[in-house]
Amino acid sequence: MPKSKRREDDSNDDRDRDYNHTTTVSPSPEPMKPSDTDSGIDAAELDRMANQLVRMALFGELTRTTIKKANIYKTIISDSIAANMKLKTYRNVFVMAQKKLRSIFGMELIPLPPKEFPEDLSINTTHLATTRSNRSKRPKRQKTESGEGQDEDDVGDVYMLRNTLPLEYRQVVAENRSVDEQEFYGQAFIICSIILLHPKGYMERSDLSRYLIPLGIDLPMFDTLISKLTSHSYVVQQSNNDPGRAIQKRRQYYSLGPRAKVEFGDNQGFKEICSKILGETFNPKISTQIDSRLKAVKMLHSPVASNQISDVGVGIDNLEDVEVGSGDD
Amino acid sequence: MSDTERAFLQTFMAQRVLTNLEAKTCLEKLRRIEKESFEITDEDTNIEKVIVSVNKSIDEFGLTIVKSRDETQPDLFHYSLVNKLGNEMSQSATTLSANELDFFKILLDQMFTGRQHKPDKDQFWIPFSGLLECSQIQGRRYEEKRNEGQFTVDEDGRKVASVYQKPLKVSEYKALIEKLRQESWIIFQGSDDSRRILPSPRLLAELRPYLTERYSQPAAEEPANGHNYLRNCVACRSIFTRGKQCSTPGCPTRLHISCEDAFYRQHQSNTCPACNSDLKDSAITV
């Protein structure tokens, strides 16, 4: 990065401590706007970093990869920024990138809901409380009624993109996906629905795979699919590796993963698709059942604020209690 | 940006390439939602206008939607969402791992300079069986590096290549080829045993800087047999991979089928601008 180099070269220059002077050493060809007095970082530089974050978010989404705060720090927040200004810069960059994502791409960064397993899981999970402890250090989410853009940067350290377009527009985009992509998305949806509608909210491997045989998904296909779903955070896999059991007797359980909650957590969309699948058998009773299931796994978005940031940290309040994510990424 | 424009852009993000027909159909659907009516005007479905507006908004992220004419069908156009920072391939093919990217580069080398190109006949497609050769090349390069000792030793005392990418296994490169097709980098033609792998409109649009730098030579430096290098269509100046090749040995003239008629009309002749031999009837179709 030419900029940081220059700063090093200038290090015995007493101007170096005056961050307003970064404008004079910046090689950016853009005409400079006045410095952002709040952060002391040049506005054009902030804009450049925000654009980089937008690119990172968009390209990450192509592979359904989450974005880690640590990675944003490492690759985007310029080395030329003093350590004590980095958090402030990060926040400004995040807010700017979020604005651009919403207004231009119809997307937004949201904290990844935690990987959690239903609390009534009867298998022994104590040994699974693995490496999530760093997450519990996070400040608890504050729920506000307005929900408009508050403390987004404090909420989580892992993000994914969520579509902010109205449902009907999203459907047109979905129709235009490639055949393979539509097929995968359809299968992901069906598997997540089966898990969701199961009374326990999680399912054992052989139970789940049995449901899929009528859909032409045999065991080898199931294994490929489920590993893809796990790696993209649609489902969370949990194994009952009770030390007393032989390896081959260990069971795999699946529950809904963070991405499923974000992508399918839209109550309206979920019900619409269920009604399409069920056809005439879809009735108000089933609709109520779905509502209560969604509530039980904390997926139900409050209808008044379905587009607000306030309703996306589903289940985050329970973080400390749950801590059972397996194989954290 | 309106919701229609955002959704139109999202469609490009997901699809990478849309034909003019697909783009129009998509825009029609979006306008009907926007206007809450089936009655839409020609102005509503003016693709070019929407793209100009979208391009203005995405320019600052190094993205742009470009239009290219199909190499063979005159009324077919492709709109590709292109990463302008794509002169380094890894910036564009972001979904590939390092050794997949390495294989992809070898595949491109084979397509654009492989020995299927004969002095008197270009051939920018490779048969499926050609993948084996790509894999062998990757393996050979890996071995060479190993013999040169470009290795580091890991904690368990095993030798690990520090410089070169481990060759892909058969199942891995087959999966990669499928991925490249899904991401519209390559297209398949034919079926089963006779399947061919061709460069796609997205590949030619997005990797144009890479391809030009790597495979095209200034005219003066062309080797005597002059057949191995990338050329542009004499009419539209974009990369040529399919169409007509002048029949004079070594003549650099290439002409897209889709550009042909317009070229003869404008040129007021059916002859090659370089060597004057007849193009319309005696050029070789490749």
Ligand SMILES: [Zn+2]
């Ligand atoms: Zn042409």
Ligand SMILES: [Zn+2]
């Ligand atoms: Zn000629």
